[in-house]
Amino acid sequence: MKPTSNFLSHLNPSQRRAVEHFCGPLLVVAGAGSGKTRALTYRIANLILQHKVDPENILAVTFTNKAAREMKERIQKLFAEQMAMQEYGEKYDLLPEFDQGKLRSRVYRTVIKDMWCGTFHSLFSRILRLDIDKYVDENGRKWEKNFSIFDDSDAQSLVKEIVTKQMNLDDKKFDPKSVRYAIGNAKNQGFSPKEFAIEQPNYRGKIIAEVYSAYQDKLAGNNALDFDDLILIPTRLFQQNEKVLDYWHRKFHHILVDEYQDTNRTQYEIIRLLSTNDEGKKSWNWDNRSTFVVGDADQSIYSFRQADFTILLGFQDEFGDGLEDDNTRTMVKLEENYRSCENILEVANQLIENNTQRIDKILKPTRAAGEEICLFKADDEVVEADFVINQIRKLEEENPDLDWGSFSILYRTNAQSRPFEDLLVKYQVPYNVVGGFRFYDRKEIKDILAYLKAIQNPSDAVNIQRIINTPRRGIGKSTIDTLVRASQELGTNLWEILNDETSVNTLAGRAAKSVNNFAGIIKKWQAEIETMPVTELVAGIIEDSGYVQDLHTQGTDEAEDRIQNIQALYNAVSEFQEENQENEESVTLQKFLEKTSLSSDLDKLKEGDAAVSLMTLHASKGLEFPVVFLVGLEQGLFPNYRSMQDPAALEEERRLCYVGITRAQERLFISHARERRLYGSREPAMRSQFLDELPEDLVANHHQTRQGYVKISTGSLPKRSDRNAFTSNTQSDVIQNWQVGDAVIHKTFGEGEITHVFDAGSKTSVAIKFTNLGTKIIDPRVAQLQKIN
Numbered sequence: 005m006k007p008t009s010n011f012l013s014h015l016n017p018s019q020r021r022a023v024e025h026f027c028g029p030l031l032v033v034a035g036a037g038s039g040k041t042r043a044l045t046y047r048i049a050n051l052i053l054q055h056k057v058d059p060e061n062i063l064a065v066t067f068t069n070k071a072a073r074e075m076k077e078r079i080q081k082l083f084a085e086q087m088a089m090q091e092y093g094e095k096y097d098l099l100p101e102f103d104q105g106k107l108r109s110r111v112y113r114t115v116i117k118d119m120w121c122g123t124f125h126s127l128f129s130r131i132l133r134l135d136i137d138k139y140v141d142e143n144g145r146k147w148e149k150n151f152s153i154f155d156d157s158d159a160q161s162l163v164k165e166i167v168t169k170q171m172n173l174d175d176k177k178f179d180p181k182s183v184r185y186a187i188g189n190a191k192n193q194g195f196s197p198k199e200f201a202i203e204q205p206n207y208r209g210k211i212i213a214e215v216y217s218a219y220q221d222k223l224a225g226n227n228a229l230d231f232d233d234l235i236l237i238p239t240r241l242f243q244q245n246e247k248v249l250d251y252w253h254r255k256f257h258h259i260l261v262d263e264y265q266d267t268n269r270t271q272y273e274i275i276r277l278l279s280t281n282d283e284g285k286k287s288w289n290w291d292n293r294s295t296f297v298v299g300d301a302d303q304s305i306y307s308f309r310q311a312d313f314t315i316l317l318g319f320q321d322e323f324g325d326g327l328e329d330d331n332t333r334t335m336v337k338l339e340e341n342y343r344s345c346e347n348i349l350e351v352a353n354q355l356i357e358n359n360t361q362r363i364d365k366i367l368k369p370t371r372a373a374g375e376e377i378c379l380f381k382a383d384d385e386v387v388e389a390d391f392v393i394n395q396i397r398k399l400e401e402e403n404p405d406l407d408w409g410s411f412s413i414l415y416r417t418n419a420q421s422r423p424f425e426d427l428l429v430k431y432q433v434p435y436n437v438v439g440g441f442r443f444y445d446r447k448e449i450k451d452i453l454a455y456l457k458a459i460q461n462p463s464d465a466v467n468i469q470r471i472i473n474t475p476r477r478g479i480g481k482s483t484i485d486t487l488v489r490a491s492q493e494l495g496t497n498l499w500e501i502l503n504d505e506t507s508v509n510t511l512a513g514r515a516a517k518s519v520n521n522f523a524g525i526i527k528k529w530q531a532e533i534e535t536m537p538v539t540e541l542v543a544g545i546i547e548d549s550g551y552v553q554d555l556h557t558q559g560t561d562e563a564e565d566r567i568q569n570i571q572a573l574y575n576a577v578s579e580f581q582e583e584n585q586e587n588e589e590s591v592t593l594q595k596f597l598e599k600t601s602l603s604s605d606l607d608k609l610k611e612g613d614a615a616v617s618l619m620t621l622h623a624s625k626g627l628e629f630p631v632v633f634l635v636g637l638e639q640g641l642f643p644n645y646r647s648m649q650d651p652a653a654l655e656e657e658r659r660l661c662y663v664g665i666t667r668a669q670e671r672l673f674i675s676h677a678r679e680r681r682l683y684g685s686r687e688p689a690m691r692s693q694f695l696d697e698l699p700e701d702l703v704a705n706h707h708q709t710r711q712g713y714v715k716i717s718t719g720s721l722p723k724r725s726d727r728n729a730f731t732s733n734t735q736s737d738v739i740q741n742w743q744v745g746d747a748v749i750h751k752t753f754g755e756g757e758i759t760h761v762f763d764a765g766s767k768t769s770v771a772i773k774f775t776n777l778g779t780k781i782i783d784p785r786v787a788q789l790q791k792i793n
């Protein structure tokens with residue numbers, strides 16, 4: 005297929021240069037919204053259409069899976085447009101839907117399917133699935149192609165086990181979280197355990213190197229890799245095995261990387277290796293090959309994962325052939341912003357100028373000034389959410405051009421989503437949480453709600469089963485199965501069995517103590533349901549469940565996030581209590597649970613339905629929306645607490661703010677609250693220092709108050725209940741043949757009748773209906789049970 009003449013007319017001259025450049029290295033640097041990703045996408049299309057490059061010879065690296073999907077869609081559309089003109093002599097958009105679909109599916113089969121387009125992790129794990137068996141690490145360890153991928157928390161538990169059990173280290177000095185972080189650092193900088201050990205000047209470093217080595221042993225023993233290995237191991241494999249490198253080098257003629265400012269050393273190394281076939285010697289042969297990267301140092305926001313934007317700045321030195329005289333042959337700058345109205349762009353430009361670590365660049369507006377930026381000061385986070393959702397509803401109603409998909413709410417941390425979600429549900433506005441789960445779908449929230457539901461209604465066996473061993477308390481699957489089976493066979497519900505110590509002792513074996521403790525927690529709080537304020541009840545249950553404590557011990561960033569979410573759930577309870585007290589309604593756990601189930605049971609969106617997007621600022625990179633709400637601009641939240649003492653980290657937070665602002669096309673709303681519920685109590689919040697860096701004349705201030713609230717503090721959380729385990733009776737040697745209908749006498753419980761016999765043979769236990777005590781399940785060997793004839 006030949007490209008039609010209008011194909012490149014959607015690009016400005018600089019973009020066109022970037023797209024038409026065929027072989028050799030090329031760096032595109034430019035500010036936000038200047039069409040870098042568009043240039044990269046068109047370049048792929050141009051390589052295939054103009055230069056007849058086979059799609060399977062193209063490797064395109066994006067930063068998120070969503071970005072990869074969008075890129076493929078854009079390319080698919082571009083091709084379909086070309087085909088429409090050639091085959092129908094008609095614009096694609098004017099074709100009947102059926103023909104559009106036919107074209108798209110043909111493009112999918114002939115172009116998209118074969119392209120290697122995805123994130124570093126997805127692309128290189130695909131390579132490892134094919135070739136990892138050819139890799140041997142420095143200790144001779146090998147992996148098989150069916151390796152598993154350990155997520156963050158698997159990796160963290162492994163490190164913890166090594167630190168505390170295998171190496172018997174003091175976990176205060178060698179906190180597993182920081183050890184794991186150090187290992188991740190080492191991997192992202194390309195160090196093997198031995199190389200890392202050599203680098204270590206002191207005792208601590210050397211010990212961490214030992215943990216790293218033991219950790220790699222364990223991973224290999226499990227035929228597993230962690231996320232960082234997905235990049236490090238292919239790098240090593242390519243360095244180690246020329247044949248393998250040669251294969252992939254021959255395969256990928258054209259390499260393209262978006263968001264190059266956020267690559268780390270290992271990722272850089274792998275791109276370099278694939279770009280040259282003469283390892284390490286900088287001997288480039290660019291015949292029919294290219295390496296094309298685009299990025300913006302001002303949008304580098306992943307340094308906590310060892311991303312390093314100096315890699316972007318060094319591209320020309322590293323990949324150039326040294327023949328540069330004016331540096332222009334291997335670099336294109338884009339200087340026009342097509343995304344945002346002028347006011348938005350101006351605000352972004354002025355903010356980022358406060359960073360010292362940057363190279364100044366030009367970013368000119370192409371769009372009209374647009375409206376002022378709206379800065380909203382709310383009394384608290386509820387008022388903030390109220391303002392945002394009302395604006396969204398109003399704008400959507402008033403502007404035919406806007407649908408729900410035109411809006412996005414961007415926040416610094418995931419846990420901030422909760423008040424917005426509650427109101428979106430209340431007003432039935434469809435929404436998506438991008439790159440994460442909706443608040444009430446998050447695992448930790450479902451778990452805590454399961455506790456609350458189980459306490460509200462212990463007959464609910466589904467929720468009991470969900471939490472009986474969550475967090476882990478030594479109640480294994482087979483014990484749970486036994487208990488559930490017993491309840492099914494008896495035709496009662498699970499709680500009736502759990503609620504009876506004797507039955508539990510009979511059925512649960514070594515786990516009996518834990519099961520009884522668990523039942524004790526449910527019973528204890530059930531007794532408080534009617535009298536205790538809901539906030540205290542929920543705080544007590546969270547404490548007693550040991551859930552947060554368990555997350556603290558896991559110590560990963562993910563666990564940290566989960567804790568924040570649980571705190572946000574607690575905030576929801578306290579907000580609920582306040583609201584209802586104001587309306588003088590009775591505030592019960594049941595009512596709170598009703599409210600949350602409405603939130604979680606909202607009909608799921610169909611794919612493609614327009615919906616408001618909620619996401620963290622990190623997840624918003626590369627995206628754009630007509631209307632953006634940037635929320636929670638408060639000291640300690642954004643910029644976040646940790647960055648406030650560290651100038652480099654503060655600059656990164658500012659870059660994150662720059663990313664957020666530059667997502668907006670037409671309208672930008674920025675908000676902050678005077679007070680925010682944090683950790684259950686209301687704390688005064690100071691406006692973010694970034695707000696003082698915005699040009700005053702472009703920002704309009706708004707303010708809304710809310711009166712009358714009750715200060716609620718978690719105070720001291722109720723202590724865990726301390727329950728004694730049941731100690732068993734002496735064992736009877738008598739094995740009898742127990743049958744349903746037998747009348748029996750039990751030493752403590754008195755007379756009763758056997759209503760059910762479980763599992764024949766040596767593990768027999770029986771259900772007995774006692775005259776005054778109801779049904780209990782008993783192990784006759786332990787219980788000194790006698791038949792009455």
Ligand SMILES: Nc1ncnc2c1ncn2[C@@H]1O[C@H](COP(=O)(O)OP(=O)(O)OP(=O)(O)O)[C@@H](O)[C@H]1O
Pocket residue numbers: 014015016019034035036037038039040041042043300303342343625626627628666
């Ligand atoms: N030459 C152009 N003419 C008109 N619109 C353009 C042009 N180039 C890009 N655009 C539009 O401008 C917007 C921003 O483009 P794009 O997403 O490619 O920018 P970017 O530089 O990748 O931004 P970011 O830095 O946020 O990733 C998109 O809507 C895109 O379609």
Ligand SMILES: [Mg+2]
Pocket residue numbers: 040041042262626
């Ligand atoms: Mg982009």
